[in-house]
Amino acid sequence: MSTGLSAPAPASALFHRLSRRDAPEIAFTINGEAVTAREGDLLVTAILTHRATLRKFEFGADMRAGYCLMGACQDCWVTLSDGSRVRACTTLVSPGMAVVIDEIKP
Amino acid sequence: MTIKDKSVVVIGAGPAGLRAVEALSKAGLRPILIDEAPLPGGQIYRQPPVGARRDPKSLYGFEATKASDLHGLIVRLGDQIDYRPETLVWGIEGHRLDILSNGQFSQISFDALILSTGAMDRVIPFPGWTLPGAFTLGAAQIALKSQGVAIGRRVALVGAGPLLPLVAYQYWKAGATLCAVLDVTPFSPKVYNLLRLMRKPGTFAKGLWYTLRLALAGHPIQSGVRAIRAEGADRVEALVWIDVSGKERRVEVDAIGASFGLKSEAQLADLAGCRFVFDAKSRQWQPERTPEGRSTVPGIYLAGDGSGIGGADVAELTGEMAALSLIEDLGQPVEKARIQDLAKQLDTYAPFRTALEAAYPFPHHLIDQIDDSVMICRCEGMTAGQLRQAVSQRGATEMNRLKALTRIGMGRCQGRVCGPAAAEVLAREAKSTIEAVGRLRCNPPVKPIPVREVF
Amino acid sequence: MRERLRTDVAIVGGGIAACAAAVELRKAGLGVIILEKGRCGSGASGVNFGGVRQQGRDLRELPLSARARPLWDGLNALLGEDVEFEATGHLKLARSEQDMAELEAYRVAALGCGLDLTMLGANAVRAELPWLGDKVVGASLSPTDGQANPRVVGPAFARLAAKLGVDIREFTPVLSASRSDTGFSIESETLSVSSRFLINTAGAGGGLLASIFGEPVPITPQSPNMLVTEPLPYFISRSIGVCGGDVYIRQVRRGNAIFGGGSGWHDPELGFSRPSNEQSLGGMRRTLQLVPQLTNAQVIRTWSGTDGRMPDNIPVIGPSSTTPNLFHAFGFSGHGFQLSPAIGLILAELVTRGETPSPIDPFSIKRFANWQGSTTGISDHTDH
Numbered sequence: 001m002s003t004g005l006s007a008p009a010p011a012s013a014l015f016h017r018l019s020r021r022d023a024p025e026i027a028f029t030i031n032g033e034a035v036t037a038r039e040g041d042l043l044v045t046a047i048l049t050h051r052a053t054l055r056k057f058e059f060g061a062d063m064r065a066g067y068c069l070m071g072a073c074q075d076c077w078v079t080l081s082d083g084s085r086v087r088a089c090t091t092l093v094s095p096g097m098a099v100v101i102d103e104i105k106p
Numbered sequence: 107m108t109i110k111d112k113s114v115v116v117i118g119a120g121p122a123g124l125r126a127v128e129a130l131s132k133a134g135l136r137p138i139l140i141d142e143a144p145l146p147g148g149q150i151y152r153q154p155p156v157g158a159r160r161d162p163k164s165l166y167g168f169e170a171t172k173a174s175d176l177h178g179l180i181v182r183l184g185d186q187i188d189y190r191p192e193t194l195v196w197g198i199e200g201h202r203l204d205i206l207s208n209g210q211f212s213q214i215s216f217d218a219l220i221l222s223t224g225a226m227d228r229v230i231p232f233p234g235w236t237l238p239g240a241f242t243l244g245a246a247q248i249a250l251k252s253q254g255v256a257i258g259r260r261v262a263l264v265g266a267g268p269l270l271p272l273v274a275y276q277y278w279k280a281g282a283t284l285c286a287v288l289d290v291t292p293f294s295p296k297v298y299n300l301l302r303l304m305r306k307p308g309t310f311a312k313g314l315w316y317t318l319r320l321a322l323a324g325h326p327i328q329s330g331v332r333a334i335r336a337e338g339a340d341r342v343e344a345l346v347w348i349d350v351s352g353k354e355r356r357v358e359v360d361a362i363g364a365s366f367g368l369k370s371e372a373q374l375a376d377l378a379g380c381r382f383v384f385d386a387k388s389r390q391w392q393p394e395r396t397p398e399g400r401s402t403v404p405g406i407y408l409a410g411d412g413s414g415i416g417g418a419d420v421a422e423l424t425g426e427m428a429a430l431s432l433i434e435d436l437g438q439p440v441e442k443a444r445i446q447d448l449a450k451q452l453d454t455y456a457p458f459r460t461a462l463e464a465a466y467p468f469p470h471h472l473i474d475q476i477d478d479s480v481m482i483c484r485c486e487g488m489t490a491g492q493l494r495q496a497v498s499q500r501g502a503t504e505m506n507r508l509k510a511l512t513r514i515g516m517g518r519c520q521g522r523v524c525g526p527a528a529a530e531v532l533a534r535e536a537k538s539t540i541e542a543v544g545r546l547r548c549n550p551p552v553k554p555i556p557v558r559e560v561f
Numbered sequence: 562m563r564e565r566l567r568t569d570v571a572i573v574g575g576g577i578a579a580c581a582a583a584v585e586l587r588k589a590g591l592g593v594i595i596l597e598k599g600r601c602g603s604g605a606s607g608v609n610f611g612g613v614r615q616q617g618r619d620l621r622e623l624p625l626s627a628r629a630r631p632l633w634d635g636l637n638a639l640l641g642e643d644v645e646f647e648a649t650g651h652l653k654l655a656r657s658e659q660d661m662a663e664l665e666a667y668r669v670a671a672l673g674c675g676l677d678l679t680m681l682g683a684n685a686v687r688a689e690l691p692w693l694g695d696k697v698v699g700a701s702l703s704p705t706d707g708q709a710n711p712r713v714v715g716p717a718f719a720r721l722a723a724k725l726g727v728d729i730r731e732f733t734p735v736l737s738a739s740r741s742d743t744g745f746s747i748e749s750e751t752l753s754v755s756s757r758f759l760i761n762t763a764g765a766g767g768g769l770l771a772s773i774f775g776e777p778v779p780i781t782p783q784s785p786n787m788l789v790t791e792p793l794p795y796f797i798s799r800s801i802g803v804c805g806g807d808v809y810i811r812q813v814r815r816g817n818a819i820f821g822g823g824s825g826w827h828d829p830e831l832g833f834s835r836p837s838n839e840q841s842l843g844g845m846r847r848t849l850q851l852v853p854q855l856t857n858a859q860v861i862r863t864w865s866g867t868d869g870r871m872p873d874n875i876p877v878i879g880p881s882s883t884t885p886n887l888f889h890a891f892g893f894s895g896h897g898f899q900l901s902p903a904i905g906l907i908l909a910e911l912v913t914r915g916e917t918p919s920p921i922d923p924f925s926i927k928r929f930a931n932w933q934g935s936t937t938g939i940s941d942h943t944d945h
Contacts, residue, residue, distance in 0.1 A: 014239055014341070014361060018280045019254035020158055040158025045253045052238045052341045052360075058792045058816060059487035063340060065238030067484070067523070069245035069252075070149055071142060072226045072371065074518035074554060074861075075484065077791070083857045085556070090142070092155055104340075197838040199826070204838040211842055500642075501720060507600060510607065510712040518791055518861050550838055554791060554859035557845050 014065060015048040028097040029081075037093045043086060044069065044076055046093035047101075054078050054088055056102040063104060109436045110134055112217040115203065117141075117195050117374060120148020121418045122222035122410025122425030124176050129429035131186040133438060138188040138214065139180075140195055140205070146180050148224055149244065150418045153177060154252050165251050167276070168312050169418070176422075197550030198377040201405065206555055218405045218432045221375050221393075222425055223412035227365030228390075229523050230472045230530075234336025236484050239361045246363025247273045256282035258361025262345040264288045264334055266366035267466045268313050271327060273363065275316035284325050285357045288347060290366065290469040293329035302461030309419070309458065332471045336362055366469055368415045369526055375413065376548035379403050384541040387463045388415055390526060391545040397449060399428030400435075407432050420455050423448050473530045482531060483524040485517020490531050497535040505544045508532055518554055521546040564752050566728070568592040570912055571747050571756035573735050573770055574763035575601035578890050578897070580718035580727075581905020582760060582912075587725040589913045594754055595719075595727060596747065598734035602715015604764045605897060608866025609785060610809060610821055611711045612800055613899045614651045615676050616703035617667070619875050621923040622900065623674040628919055629903035630705060636902065640717040644709050645813065651706035652686070652799040654851065655699045660804035664701040678703050692796060692854045708800045708811045711898055735763075738773055740884055758886045758912050762904075765869035767877065767891025771926060775883045778929040780892050783870035784825035784834035788841055790858040792816030797852065808847045818855065820848045825865030836863035870894040878904065878924035880911060888912065889926055 023038040030050060037046035044066050047054055053063035054076050066076035069089045076088040081098035114130055116123045119141035130137040139146075145153040151173040154160060166173040180189055190207065197204035203214045227242035234240060239258060241249075243265050246257050250273075260283050263274050274287040296303075303310045317327055330350035337344040337356075346356045367388070375393035376382070381402040382391045393401055395408040407428040410421035427448045430440045476482075478491025492512055502508040505515075505528065514528050515521030521528075525546050533540045570586050572579045575597030583593045595601070613633055615626040633646050655661045661680075668678040679702045686700045687693060723729050733749045738759065740746075745759040761770045768780035797812035810820035822844015827834045841863055849855055871877065871892040881887035888911045890904050897904070903919070910917040 014258055015249065015253075015255040016257075016259045016282070017255050018250070018282060019160060023157065038158075040155045040253075042155065042253060045249070045255055049255065054238075057236075057487070062236065063238055064236070064484075065341075066241070067236075067245060068226060068242050069248040070226060071553070072519065073242075073484070073523045077518070077554075077859070079857075084558075085857050085859060087554075199835075199838055213839075500716065504600075507603075507716070510603075511716060516789075516862065518859075520862060549836055549863050549865075550841070551860060551863070554861050557790065557849055557858045557860060558856040 010050060012051055013049050014052040015045055017049060026093055026095050028093055028095065028099065030099045031101055032098075041093045042089055043078065043091045043093045043097070043099070044088035047078070047088060047099060054101065056104060061104055109433075109438050110136070112436055113215060114138070114218045114432065115140060115214060115216040116220040116222060118148065118222035118224055118410065118412065119143065119146040119189075119191070120150060120222060120224050120410060120421060121176055122421035122428075123148070123220070124179050125422045125425035126220045126222060126409055126429040127187045128179055128183065129426045130433065131183050133433045133440070135433070136186060136188060138190060140190045140193045142192065142194055144191050145177070146191070147173065147177055149248065151176055152248060152252055154254070158253060160254065194553060195374060196552055196555050198374055204550065209556075218407065218436065219378070220407040220409055220425070220428050220432060221378070221412055222410040222421070223371045223374055225368040225370050225411035225415055226522065228367040228369040228526055230366045230469065231476060231480050231482055231490075231527055232334050232336070232364070232472065233480055234338065234342065235364070236481055237336055237338050237342045238340070239338070239342030240336050241361065241363050242365040243269050243273055243363045244365060247276065250276055250280055250282075256280070256361070257363055258342070258359065259283060260285045260359045260361070262286040262288065262357060262359045262362045264290065264331070264345075264362065264364035266291050266469050267368070268462065271313055271316035271320065274320050274325060274327065278320055278323050278325055285359045286345060287320065287325050287327045288331040288334065289327050289329040290331050290334065290472060291329065291466045295467060296465045299461040299465040302457055303465060305461070306455065306458040333475050334364070334472070366472065367466065368411060370412050370415065371522070372412055373520070373548045373552040375401065375406075375408060377550060377552070378406050380406060380408070382545065385414065386541070387460070389468055389540055397452070398431040398445070399424055400431055416455060416459060420452065423452050427452070473534065476531060482528050483514045483517060485519050485524070486513045488512050488514045493528060493531050494535045497532060502532065503536045503538060503543065505529055505532065505546050509546060515546045520548070520552070566594060566752065567755045568594045568728070569756060570594070570758040570760060571596065571745060571754050572760040572762060573738070573747065574604070574761070574766065574891070575715075575719060575729065575731065576604050576606035576762055576764060577602060577715045577718050577901035578904035578908065579760065579762035580715065580722045581902050582762070582908035583722040583727040584718065584725055585906060585909030586912060587722065587727055589909065591912070593722070593727045594756070595722070595729045596733045596735050596749060596752070596754065597729065597731045598766070600716075600731050601719035601729060605866060605868035605893065606715040606901060607712050608787075608864060609711050609868070609895065609898045610787060611708050611811065611819065611898065612651070612809065613646060613709050614703070614706045614800065614802070615899070616651045616653055616671070616678060616701065616706055617802060618896065620670055620674050622875060623671060623676055624920050625900050625903050625907070627675055628906070629900050632902040633707070633709065633899075636714070640721055642713060642717040644714045644717060646707060646709040647814070648705055648707035649811070650702055650704045650799050652690075652801050653701045654686070654693070654697050654801060654803045656696045656803065657698065661699045663804055664699070668701055676703065690799065692852065694851045694853050696850055706800065710813075735770070738770060740774070740887070744886070758888070760908055760912070761887065761889045761891060762908070764891055765867045767869055767889065771877070771881075771889060774881055774887060776881060776926050776929070777932065777934070778877060778892065778926060779872050779932050779934060780869045782827040782829065782834070783868045783895055784827045784865045785821060785868070785895060786823050786825040786836050786840045786844065787864045788820050788822055788844060788860050789862045790818040790855065791861050793818060793858055796854065801851070803851065808844070808851055810848055810852060818858065820844060822848070827867055834865040834867045836865045868893060868895050868897070873928075876924055877926045878907065879921045879926065882925070882927045882930065
């Protein structure tokens with residue numbers, strides 16, 4: 001579903017692309033919503049160019065968005081729709097990946 | 107059994123590990139090089155994933171040639187080494203490594219092992235540091251280098267070491283919006299240590315170049331900054347600090363890259379049984395390493411930042427040095443002149459390192475500002491107040507007792523992030539020293555391993 | 562300069578039983594000194610699974626275990642600290658009809674000792690825990706059993722003891738001990754203690770101390786091998802064991818699942834234990850068969866430690882057979898945690914009254930009177 005034209009990153013996104021804006025697109029989903037990443041994106045990049053959080057913190061009403069990006073702090077483990085868990089900063093996004101992010105319930 | 111039949115393993119494919127395997131293969135060995143990343147280079151010369159490749163000059167600046175040379179090593183050595191990327195060593199028992207690779211568990215026995223496991227950012231918690239948008243300075247650099255992204259649309263960078271001007275320069279160069287570049291160490295020691303810093307004019311000149319270039323671009327580094335805090339309801343919205351004149355400043359940002367020097371990643375050395383020593387300069391426990399790269403355990407060698415912060419160039423030298431010691435210990439003669447030459451080169455870095463440590467003194471004021479509500483352990487959610495209560499009410503005077511009583515260091519990161527800061531908080535509360543409060547004992551797995559992959 | 566101390570009771574080893582005994586002895590007005598080689602509660606008291614379980618014990622232990630059980634309900638109040646005790650019940654799973662027969666036989670025998678267990682068939686156990694693996698054919702439930710956090714109980718007991726005036730000396734390994742007409746003298750590197758009574762709660766080191774007084778026992782070091790997952794949504798609502806003892810798992814309210822896998826390895830020279838990675842992988846495989854829902858969980862840490870194991874799997878408790886006023890309580894063989902508060906009471910009774918209402922004869926050190934040997938070897942089995 002590479003159209004060559006993708007919607008601009010939403011204002012809620014955290015990461016901001018400075019290069020590779022023309023890399024081929026990869027389609028994946030976040031909470032069922034179809035979104036696109038770029039080839040070569042780590043999952044953390046793929047997610048945080050769309051939104052500001054990766055996961056819910058287990059012991060408080062906060063969200064987390066990763067921290068060290070080098071596979072050390074273990075803050076960016078996310079869940080995929082099949083229940084499997086991946087570390088977003090060391091896992092490349094792949095076509096059809098379905099990320100599930102628990103939201104804080106007000 | 108000849109030396110060629112020996113199983114020699116190098117863990118970590120950064121500058122130290124790469125120079126180590128180069129020297130080992132030159133001596134006729136076929137070392138196994140294990141690395142977690144898919145591509146060699148370590149964090150300092152980290153390569154973008156396939157599909158996100160860019161011109162080395164834009165990625166590594168002054169170091170582009172060095173980086174490309176190291177990256178090319180794997181190709182040049184070809185079959186002379188057994189390179190195993192995307193492989194985690196999660197435990198060591200005696201002379202056996204526990205491996206997780208491609209979802210499969212396995213083991214590797216070794217006769218000799220070089221640990222070149224690198225370093226990560228040293229973290230000092232401040233209010234708001236767990237908000238989405240707050241990252242380490244290293245993370246800010248990785249986002250740019252590996253992914254071509256800035257950590258936010260409006261970025262503040264905070265540091266206490268030479269990484270700060272470098273990352274700030276790289277962000278500016280890449281076209282990111284830099285809203286503040288803050289150094290929490292004072293300016294004056296950089297002047298006092300100018301002469302000693304000049305001993306490595308190349309390295310120093312680069313730092314100066316970044317700093318000046320930034321200033322010219324309208325992003326002067328503010329030194330002597332204190333009382334930093336991130337504000338925001340559910341993500342970073344602003345950074346607040348007190349400047350050198352005592353005035354509170356506030357800037358709206360959506361991302362912060364902040365950390366305060368480097369910390370050795372020494373978990374595997376601990377599991378291997380290496381003795382640790384306290385390094386007063388960097389305020390951390392490190393595996394004891396002789397100038398020749400030997401640990402206190404026969405057959406185990408240490409190189410690079412994983413056993414003493416020295417930077418990439420020093421890592422290359424210590425990597426080769428450790429390899430030569432290993433070869434020598436296996437009974438094969440090595441070129442003494444080369445060892446002497448490496449030792450001499452390493453000697454030239456020592457005064458520079460000392461000057462650097464002095465130019466960026468440990469920011470004690472950031473520890474002082476940690477109030478009870480600040481979270482120290484971001485995995486388990488333990489606050490400074492809970493740690494202090496364990497000290498004052500429950501008698502904790504040492505890190506492992508503090509862990510048992512509070513769960514600090516029991517989470518996914520196993521104390522990597524919170525350990526140094528918790529030691530500082532404990533030492534202060536117990537009116538002790540960070541040397542006396544000790545360090546968290548390490549147990550396997552050094553990183554999470556999946557239950558599902560056992561079969 | 563060498564410090565000399567005189568007291569009523571010297572206790573070697575600062576685990577939960579020792580500290581609980583010290584608390585009682587202080588209440589009785591006696592002077593107490595605890596000599597602990599490391600930190601109080603950091604030995605077997607602090608590194609075990611955290612099971613507070615009566616079910617599955619040797620029948621001879623059940624009266625002691627029954628005495629201990631109500632004490633757990635009062636620990637938070639006594640210690641002024643949340644030890645995370647929760648009576649989640651303990652479920653022992655059967656994986657075959659033979660296992661079921663074994664559980665039923667134990668149920669009948671335990672009932673004779675006052676422990677009431679409920680047998681659950683395959684449907685009943687699944688109705689309660691639908692996520693159990695298909696190997697499970699039934700279970701036996703002990704509803705009053707539960708779990709607690711072993712890391713906090715010992716230190717909390719030690720703090721209470723210190724508050725009551727017990728002189729606790731940590732990092733003070735005992736080098737020698739002897740008895741003369743006037744009492745005991747116990748020596749560490751920096752300290753000489755004279756006492757009227759001596760209590761041996763030295764865990765894996767208890768055998769060595771006993772042999773000093775002429776009653777060697779066949780004790781071996783035993784190292785649990787514990788694994789902890791990342792926090793998961795709470796679903797393992799019972800503490801769980803199996804027939805054969807090769808799987809045991811519980812989940813803390815915070816979410817971490819804690820499970821055992823074989824034995825760690827013990828380094829007699831360094832005197833510490835480490836988890837065994839191979840055993841951990843085996844434990845992961847076996848646990849996954851019973852709890853398939855762990856399939857996506859990550860193990861984030863493991864731990865081990867050292868207990869003393871007796872060949873008959875029951876501890877040594879009671880008066881010395883050679884030396885008046887010496888009392889032993891060691892060799893709990895990996896399952897002393899639940900008993901420990903009661904062992905403290907029993908030891909205090911032995912010192913203050915010379916007797917205890919608890920039936921401790923089966924645990925007498927006399928049962929090893931004819932044993933000739935030295936204490937070496939490593940155990941390869943754990944019970945939970």
